[in-house]
Each structure stands twice: as C-alpha cells, then as structure tokens.
Amino acid sequence: MPDTRAGWRLGVLSQMSLPSAGLSLKYRLRRAHPRRISLRRQLERLDRADAGRIREFQERRLRHLVRVAAARSPFYREYFRTSGIDPRSIRTVEDLGRLPLISRHELAERPDDFRTLPRWLMWSVHSSGTTGSPITCYRTITSSVFELAVLERQWSWFGVSADSRRVVLRGSDFATGQRGRPTIAVPGARQLLVSSYYLTPDRVDVIVAEIRRFRPAAIEGWPSSIALLAALLRDRGLRIPVRAVITSSEMIAPGQRTLMQEVFDAPVVDHYGQTERVAMAGTCEAGGYHVFPAYGIVELLPVEGSTERWEIVGTSLQNCGFPLLRYRTGDEVLPAAPGPCPCGRAFPLLGVVDGRVEDTFTAADGRPLPLPSSIVDDLSGLREAQVAQLRPGVFELRVVPGTGFSAARTHAHARRNVARLFGPGQELALRVVERLPRPPSGKLKAAVVESTHPASDGKGSPC
Numbered sequence: 001m002p003d004t005r006a007g008w009r010l011g012v013l014s015q016m017s018l019p020s021a022g023l024s025l026k027y028r029l030r031r032a033h034p035r036r037i038s039l040r041r042q043l044e045r046l047d048r049a050d051a052g053r054i055r056e057f058q059e060r061r062l063r064h065l066v067r068v069a070a071a072r073s074p075f076y077r078e079y080f081r082t083s084g085i086d087p088r089s090i091r092t093v094e095d096l097g098r099l100p101l102i103s104r105h106e107l108a109e110r111p112d113d114f115r116t117l118p119r120w121l122m123w124s125v126h127s128s129g130t131t132g133s134p135i136t137c138y139r140t141i142t143s144s145v146f147e148l149a150v151l152e153r154q155w156s157w158f159g160v161s162a163d164s165r166r167v168v169l170r171g172s173d174f175a176t177g178q179r180g181r182p183t184i185a186v187p188g189a190r191q192l193l194v195s196s197y198y199l200t201p202d203r204v205d206v207i208v209a210e211i212r213r214f215r216p217a218a219i220e221g222w223p224s225s226i227a228l229l230a231a232l233l234r235d236r237g238l239r240i241p242v243r244a245v246i247t248s249s250e251m252i253a254p255g256q257r258t259l260m261q262e263v264f265d266a267p268v269v270d271h272y273g274q275t276e277r278v279a280m281a282g283t284c285e286a287g288g289y290h291v292f293p294a295y296g297i298v299e300l301l302p303v304e305g306s307t308e309r310w311e312i313v314g315t316s317l318q319n320c321g322f323p324l325l326r327y328r329t330g331d332e333v334l335p336a337a338p339g340p341c342p343c344g345r346a347f348p349l350l351g352v353v354d355g356r357v358e359d360t361f362t363a364a365d366g367r368p369l370p371l372p373s374s375i376v377d378d379l380s381g382l383r384e385a386q387v388a389q390l391r392p393g394v395f396e397l398r399v400v401p402g403t404g405f406s407a408a409r410t411h412a413h414a415r416r417n418v419a420r421l422f423g424p425g426q427e428l429a430l431r432v433v434e435r436l437p438r439p440p441s442g443k444l445k446a447a448v449v450e451s452t453h454p455a456s457d458g459k460g461s462p463c
C-alpha cells in the first residue's frame with residue numbers, strides 16, 4: 001500500500017534514486033550487520049507471541065526510546081523541561097497519550113532538533129512538499145537493518161526467503177545511462193532492476209527473456225509499474241509464475257491487483273510505511289493488513305468530520321537516532337475487519353490505507369510513465385507541488401513557494417529530473433501559484449492528467 005504524503009513514497013523503500021552500485025553497497029551493509037541475526041530471531045519469536053508479550057516488548061522499547069529522547073534530543077529535552085512531565089513516568093502505551101502529537105510542520109521546521117546522534121552517523125532521507133511541507137529525516141543503520149528484517153519476515157509468510165531473487169520495478173532513473181538496456185542486475189543484492197522506461201511492446205520480449213533467465217522468486221515495486229509489465233505480458237498471452245508480488249508506495253486499483261495476480265500467479269504482498277519511519281504495516285497470508293508491532297506503536301486519531309476515517313499516528317520503537325513519539329503521518333485508514341485474523345498473529349489490524357493515487361502519464365513518444373510525481377520528490381523550497389500532463393510529453397509543474405524558493409532553480413532542477421526519469425524530448429513549464437485547488441475529497445493529487453485547455457497552446461506559461 002501507499003507511501004502516501006511522505007509515506008509510501010516509501011520513500012519507504014523506494015531506493016530509486018540510488019544507482020545500482022549504491023543500492024548494492026547499502027543492501028550488503030544491512031545484510032552483513034552484526035545485529036542482523038539477533039534482530040531476526042526477535043521478530044521470529046514475536047510472530048507467534050500473544051498480545052501481552054507483544055505489549056511487553058513495545059513498552060520496554062518505548063521506555064528506552066523516551067529515555068534517549070529526553071537525554072539527547074534538543075526537542076524532547078526542551079519539552080520535558082518545560083512541561084514538568086518526568087520522562088521516567090512514560091512507561092506504558094497508555095502513558096504515551098500524555099506526550100504531545102508531533103506534526104509534519106514541526107518536523108519540517110526543526111528536523112535537527114529531533115536528532116540524538118551526529119548526522120554523519122545516520123542515513124538521511126528527504127520527502128518533497130508534494131502534499132505538505134518538505135521534510136528531512138534521519139535513520140540509524142541498525143533501524144534500517146531492523147526494517148529490512150521486518151520486511152523479510154513478512155516475505156517469509158509467503159515462502160519468499162531473505163536471499164530470494166527479486167525482480168524490482170520502480171522508476172526508470174537508471175535507464176538513460178544504460179544505452180538502451182532495460183534491466184540491470186544488482187550484484188550481491190540478488191535483484192534484477194527493470195526500468196519502467198522500457199515497458200513498451202517492442203521491448204517486452206527482451207525483458208521477459210531476462211526475467212526468465214534470472215528466475216525470480218518475487219516481483220517487487222510500485223503497483224503501477226508492475227501492472228504495466230503485467231498488461232504487456234497478458235497481451236502476449238504470457239505468464240511468469242512467482243511466489244509473491246511485493247508492492248508498496250501507492251494504492252492498488254482492483255483491476256491492477258487482479259491483473260498482477262493472474263499474470264504472476266501469486267498473491268499481492270503489500271506494505272505501508274513512511275519517510276519518517278514511525279510505523280509499518282502489511283498484508284499477511286490470510287489477507288489481513290497488520291501493524292508490525294515491533295517496528296512502531298500505532299494510534300488511530302479520529303479524522304475531523306468523518307466517522308469512519310482515522311489518521312495513523314506512529315511512535316518509532318527502533319530509530320533511536322531520530323526519536324519521533326506520536327507523529328501524525330497524515331495517512332488515513334478505514335475501519336479494520338473484525339479480528340482475530342485467521343493467520344493467528346496477535347498483531348493489530350488496519351483497514352484500507354488511503355494512500356497515494358495518481359494518474360500514469362504518457363511521454364512524447366507514447367511510453368507510459370508510472371508514478372510521475374517522482375519528478376518532484378527531491379525538489380526543495382516548496383510548500384506544495386503538483387505535476388499535470390496537458391498532453392503526451394507536455395507537462396506543467398505547479399508549485400506553492402516555501403522558504404528559500406527560487407523559480408529558476410526549481411525549474412532547472414525539475415527539467416533535469418524529467419530528462420532523467422521520463423527521458424528526453426519532453427516539455428515542462430513551471431507555474432507558481434498561491435494555492436493548489438483541492439478536489440471534493442480534500443486530498444491533493446500529486447499528479448493529474450488534464451485535457452489541453454482550449455484557450456491555450458497547451459504549454460502552460462513558462463516561468
């Protein structure tokens with residue numbers, strides 16, 4: 001499911017900006033980490049633990065996190081000093097409710113005040129202002145190792161082992177430097193990256209041959225990219241059976257789900273997370289959507305004006321270098337199915353997460369471009385952004401300026417991203433606006449396909 005706002009841009013696990021060498025190194029580092037085995041054992045034990053044991057684990061981690069935050073994070077040091085609350089009194093999940101909710105805005109204003117470690121000891125991750133303020137977060141390497149172990153645990157429920165071979169489809173940023181090669185094998189990571197850039201009928205035979213030669217246990221990536229590949233295979237009457245289709249970063253349309261399941265003859269295994277790394281959840285083999293309780297504590301906050309939507313509030317239990325307690329993710333969920341889940345786990349259940357939904361764009365030469373808002377992910381100085389397709393190959397980036405905004409810099413950066421992610425031959429205009437109009441649902445769409453305005457030449461007004 002989605003990496004919504006910051007979220008599913010999962011960022012959770014979108015490593016699309018990493019070149020394959022960097023991806024391989026990061027992956028190897030996590031796989032070789034000395035704590036990896038003990039963390040995996042811990043997760044294995046929790047898999048069959050009852051609710052009491054899970055809670056005990058969470059509260060032990062919570063006490064540790066609060067202690068670290070109160071001692072070393074400037075934000076929480078100040079909070080505990082001025083509020084009169086003794087950090088040692090925060091001992092249980094109920095006690096958490098005495099701490100303040102943290103908004104994305106507060107995090108955007110002073111990210112370094114949350115850090116408990118020097119920057120150079122952690123990995124940083126940025127999220128654009130597509131639907132809010134852009135933010136910078138940090139994560140410790142150990143918490144990243146833990147995150148990978150949590151995902152590998154989930155895959156194991158579907159018979160996909162940690163060292164299984166996976167075909168990965170996200171963006172296409174490596175394609176332009178590949179002299180026409182649609183795939184790259186990542187040495188050491190047992191991954192075959194397939195570029196969305198080449199998901200066209202004339203390339204499908206080459207892609208299928210390379211995937212078959214690779215013998216993957218799973219297909220992993222953005223649902224919109226995987227569904228594009230699945231549609232090409234279906235049109236040729238081809239199937240590539242695997243054990244699981246692993247998805248994240250956006251909502252899955254019912255048609256996409258059916259198509260992926262049929263072509264790959266496997267269940268769709270989705271997971272949800274955010275750039276801020278406060279909570280994770282995902283599908284189990286019985287179809288439940290579970291919070292992963294060792295990763296974070298999830299509270300559900302009623303959404304104003306709705307009786308059946310809740311906002312996910314997360315408290316990280318693993319990222320000691322950047323403690324976020326009661327962070328408002330902005331991601332909303334519908335009511336969960338009544339438990340217990342037939343899988344037998346005591347992990348809490350979530351309803352459908354209302355994640356990122358956007359239209360697939362079309363390049364000037366007719367290629368489909370999945371998840372096109374990825375071109376704004378690393379832009380800075382914006383409060384909000386939306387990219388629109390006016391006609392194939394002709395796009396308009398609409399932005400609400402934020403601190404440090406420069407129209408010339410934003411335009412140049414976005415054009416470079418378009419050339420890198422969409423390929424050459426596209427046009428991009430920039431339009432600066434005071435506010436982006438919301439649809440009736442209130443949820444800003446980060447990428448929209450619009451028909452050409454009859455009164456204009458369709459190129460927008462270059463800034």
Ligand SMILES: [Zn+2]
Nearest residue numbers: 284288341343
């Ligand atoms: Zn379950």
